[in-house]
Amino acid sequence: MKDVWKVLSRIFGYYPVNYSVITLIRIFGYAGLGLLSGLAIKRFFDYAAASALTPGIVYEIAALLIVIPLIQALTYSIDLALSYGWTEIIRSYFRRNLFRFVLEKPGATPLPVSHGKLTNILRSDVGVPESLMWDIPYFLAYAVFSICGLVMLAAIDWTATAALFSPLLLTVAAMRWLKRRIAFHYDRQQLTSDRFLGMLSDMFRHHEAIRINNAVNAFMERLGAVGEERAEAGKRNAVFNTVLASVYDNIVNVGTALLLLTIGTKMRTGDFSVGSFTLFLYFLGYVSGTIRLLGTTAAGFRKTESALARIRELLGDDHVRKLTAGDSLYLKGELPACDEVPLRQDVLQRIEVRRFTCTYAGTASGIRDISFSMPRASFTVVTGPVGSGKTTLLRAVLGLLPASSGELLWNGRAVDSPARFFVPPVASYVPQVPALFGGTFRDNVLLGYPDEGRLDDALQVSVLEDDVRRFPDGADTLLGPNGAALSGGQRQRVAVARMAARQAQLWVLDDSSSALDAETEIRMWERIDALRRSAGITCLVVSAKPFVLQYADQVIALRNGRIDPASSRLLA
Ligand SMILES: Nc1ncnc2c1ncn2[C@@H]1O[C@H](COP(=O)(O)OP(=O)(O)OP(=O)(O)O)[C@@H](O)[C@H]1O
Numbered sequence: 001m002k003d004v005w006k007v008l009s010r011i012f013g014y015y016p017v018n019y020s021v022i023t024l025i026r027i028f029g030y031a032g033l034g035l036l037s038g039l040a041i042k043r044f045f046d047y048a049a050a051s052a053l054t055p056g057i058v059y060e061i062a063a064l065l066i067v068i069p070l071i072q073a074l075t076y077s078i079d080l081a082l083s084y085g086w087t088e089i090i091r092s093y094f095r096r097n098l099f100r101f102v103l104e105k106p107g108a109t110p111l112p113v114s115h116g117k118l119t120n121i122l123r124s125d126v127g128v129p130e131s132l133m134w135d136i137p138y139f140l141a142y143a144v145f146s147i148c149g150l151v152m153l154a155a156i157d158w159t160a161t162a163a164l165f166s167p168l169l170l171t172v173a174a175m176r177w178l179k180r181r182i183a184f185h186y187d188r189q190q191l192t193s194d195r196f197l198g199m200l201s202d203m204f205r206h207h208e209a210i211r212i213n214n215a216v217n218a219f220m221e222r223l224g225a226v227g228e229e230r231a232e233a234g235k236r237n238a239v240f241n242t243v244l245a246s247v248y249d250n251i252v253n254v255g256t257a258l259l260l261l262t263i264g265t266k267m268r269t270g271d272f273s274v275g276s277f278t279l280f281l282y283f284l285g286y287v288s289g290t291i292r293l294l295g296t297t298a299a300g301f302r303k304t305e306s307a308l309a310r311i312r313e314l315l316g317d318d319h320v321r322k323l324t325a326g327d328s329l330y331l332k333g334e335l336p337a338c339d340e341v342p343l344r345q346d347v348l349q350r351i352e353v354r355r356f357t358c359t360y361a362g363t364a365s366g367i368r369d370i371s372f373s374m375p376r377a378s379f380t381v382v383t384g385p386v387g388s389g390k391t392t393l394l395r396a397v398l399g400l401l402p403a404s405s406g407e408l409l410w411n412g413r414a415v416d417s418p419a420r421f422f423v424p425p426v427a428s429y430v431p432q433v434p435a436l437f438g439g440t441f442r443d444n445v446l447l448g449y450p451d452e453g454r455l456d457d458a459l460q461v462s463v464l465e466d467d468v469r470r471f472p473d474g475a476d477t478l479l480g481p482n483g484a485a486l487s488g489g490q491r492q493r494v495a496v497a498r499m500a501a502r503q504a505q506l507w508v509l510d511d512s513s514s515a516l517d518a519e520t521e522i523r524m525w526e527r528i529d530a531l532r533r534s535a536g537i538t539c540l541v542v543s544a545k546p547f548v549l550q551y552a553d554q555v556i557a558l559r560n561g562r563i564d565p566a567s568s569r570l571l572a
Pocket residue numbers: 110360361363365366384385386387388389390391392393432
């Protein structure tokens with residue numbers, strides 16, 4: 001519960017003045033003016049019962065009953081004007097902060113939650129604290145109204161007042177009793193949604209694998225079953241919430257019955273005026289509102305607790321601060337330029353990797369104690385058996401996996417944040433499995449870079465010129481999801497073309513020609529090598545092909561995550 005209060009106070013911190021004004025306006029609009037209307041109505045009936053109504057009093061009360069709603073309408077408009085758009089703004093802060101966390105993690109580090117859960121947290125959990133925040137001022141307004149009403153009514157008749165307010169005690173008891181069920185139904189609905197969204201994401205990403213393995217029916221059946229489970233949990237949660245709301249709405253009837261029992265005799269004997277009765281009836285509506293808000297606010301606290309527990313799984317310790325960071329959300333005007341990569345002005349002369357160790361959490365797999373250096377324009381080949389740590393080494397150097405120890409030097413100076421540093425135009429990387437997007441061939445290669453001759457150069461390096469000429473719309477041909485319109489070899493070469501178009505100083509290629517025919521592969525490496533020599537590009541390459549090894553200035557042979565000195569040929 002402490003976390004819930006912390007989040008609420010951070011949300012308050014976004015707009016302290018507006019939020020306070022809105023809370024006061026709601027208290028004034030609902031509680032203050034509401035009480036005034038009640039008193040005016042009581043006055044009217046008291047005078048009427050005593051046959052003492054004069055035209056002056058009628059006009060006065062009628063004027064009050066017209067003016068009060070008009071002022072109330074004004075307070076509602078001010079409330080709306082001050083709070084307009086906050087819902088989306090607060091959710092945007094939370095979503096931005098979650099994206100920031102996810103995107104700032106080293107690229108190859110797995111997320112602590114499934115994709116389905118991540119999508120669901122971004123989609124729905126982020127909205128829960130914010131919606132609680134909006135219920136609180138209404139609850140406060142009704143609570144103030146009820147307390148003032150309690151005092152006023154108790155002064156008239158304390159037994160009748162006790163009868164009227166007794167349902168509030170029942171509500172508190174019901175809330176305590178139902179506390180666990182509220183969290184249970186919320187958690188269950190979210191859990192089944194996580195699973196369903198995870199399956200959908202798998203299906204979109206791997207539709208080809210599902211089709212070629214003739215698993216469409218099996219997959220759809222599973223999706224159907226998970227969907228059913230989700231619908232069932234959603235239905236149960238909705239029914240539970242409706243029952244809860246109707247319990248709260250009907251609890252007030254208990255108060256009404258008790259009130260009538262208490263005042264029945266007194267009214268007959270004239271000890272309870274018609275005006276007082278009207279005032280009690282008038283308050284009845286507000287008491288029922290207070291009960292409902294008490295219920296929804298308490299449920300809001302429970303749901304927020306659950307939502308924050310799920311967010312904590314993603315963000316880890318200090319999740320409240322990470323979730324609610326309230327800096328720079330650009331809602332108006334021009335966006336500032338992107339956070340520039342800290343560009344080193346100095347041209348690469350030498351990269352040194354010293355005693356690098358990087359193991360996967362909870363396993364002994366990875367690389368250990370790796371040291372080597374790469375002078376400018378050198379060609380380093382990493383080889384080794386399957387699972388020996390070649391990809392891990394490349395990713396650790398690029399900062400995509402966090403190294404647990406070791407040092408990385410650029411021209412003799414330590415690189416503090418390799419993940420931010422080793423991006424174009426410093427370095428570019430072709431991963432083992434190329435990631436293509438659903439746009440055109442041109443978009444896939446340039447990925448937002450201006451053309452300025454880059455495309456032609458990149459096509460040349462990646463030996464794609466002839467392929468593109470044969471495409472129906474040339475470079476503007478649509479490639480389909482994940483480059484579905486391309487062969488495996490073409491996909492790999494598009495990834496190489498993308499790397500070439502970045503015009504970086506360091507090229508890192510992870511077995512990027514495995515799907516190419518021998519002739520194309522040899523041509524591609526010839527061209528890469530020629531460009532390396534003419535433009536001074538430094539290459540770090542995973543390959544076991546002899547014609548790639550022939551370009552090598554040094555060979556790093558890995559075995560079980562360590563350099564095998566007998567098979568390696570390292571530069572000094
Ligand atoms: N995300 C991961 N979590 C845990 N272990 C991993 C992970 N990724 C790789 N490994 C393990 O780390 C070791 C090195 O893997 P790596 O992918 O670096 O090998 P590789 O030499 O590139 O293999 P390949 O030739 O098949 O590409 C392997 O034992 C692998 O099972």
